[in-house]
Amino acid sequence: MNPSNWRVYLVTQASLSGDRSTLEIVDAAIDGGIDAVQLREKETSARSRYELGLELRERTAAAGVDLIVNDRIDLARAIDADGVHVGQSDLPVSVVRDLLGPDAIVGCSASTVADAREAEAHGADYLGVGAVYGTSSKDVDEPKDGIGPARVAEIADAVSVPVHGIGGITADTAAPVVTAGAAGVAVISAITAAPDPRTATESLAAAVETPKEVGRGGRRE
Template sequence: MRRPFDLSLYLITDEGLAGPRGVVETVRQAIDGGVTLVQLRDPENKTRHLIDTAAALIDILRPRGIPLIINDRVDVALAVDADGVHVGQSDMRTRTVRDLIGPDRIIGLSVSRVSELVAEDIDPVDYLGVGPIYFTSTKPNAPTPIGFDGVGAIRAASRLPIVVIGGVKAENGEAAIRSGSDGIAIVSAIMGTADPQAEAARLRSVVDAAKAG
């Protein structure tokens, strides 16, 4: 049975933005504010560091029923029994990921245009990370921003749950949900703020209000 997940407020970690407070403590505060899913993204650090960080995150997330997704690194996900893996268009193919992680874990796939919704890539996937909506400095090699119209086009072409990313913040969170997204993915607005709990609570309230409306 596939592990459950809620895309409403999807936090993607960034060790540089977390600073001296660290990734684990930042996540601890953010989940108290309402984060519903966490992705460990750390393309720079070595495997041991990733495993140690992932294990520490699971210790605080699993008792709360919040899934941990590992960006790209299937080996790290398996080593700590993470809840899933997120891959991009140039990463391991989703069918290979599914074969490695089994039928129960979650797979997310980044897409930025309708033409990337290829059946053989989409069939093993549980949700889509769509964007970037706007330019973002946290991922300078990201594709060209697609705006909310681009989200709407992907929403119309796929029944999979969608979380939008790339320049999303409280001020445009309602527009993100109205464009067809099931949630918003946040990096700097939470990882780089002085009060992750308060900012997460503010973002979560925006998402919840938009869904209720």
């Protein structure tokens, strides 16, 4: 799937899932219509991430959902993931692209127009822009205070690759992010910590679709 078609993108974090496993959360999100899943789980060992990744790959492949790995190119190759997402302190996008080749999906975190343009110039297929509203997650490398939908709009206008807002986004706050020019939203706790992850995914997808259906004042659809 092209990242421009991702409405809702789940970033995994087991520490927020309560007594449920990451697999249970992802299964529910798939049932709710998730478009992409990023395997993060930085607090676990490489072996645990690999074993989890194999199971996620089986589930996401069967559902037609893209699987992205945070940072680890070796892990992405080992589980045959669709791509890798890197932050500003990780390997440069150009290096990731050289290592994974032209067919892999490469994403990059960006919170400024300069970072966004640089990532696009070096081969990023999409941008994770935020933190839009701020976040309490210890496992997100975007700014904690929140850049706001206005910055999302600046970045979306400055690049041609799809932008996905991340950070503090819920079904109640997703619409302004899409109206600002984001193709979709990436979330952690809005799905992982929700009492019903399937329903939470459905609500997020509906919140993303609504402003697209009514138009965005001339912004890219």
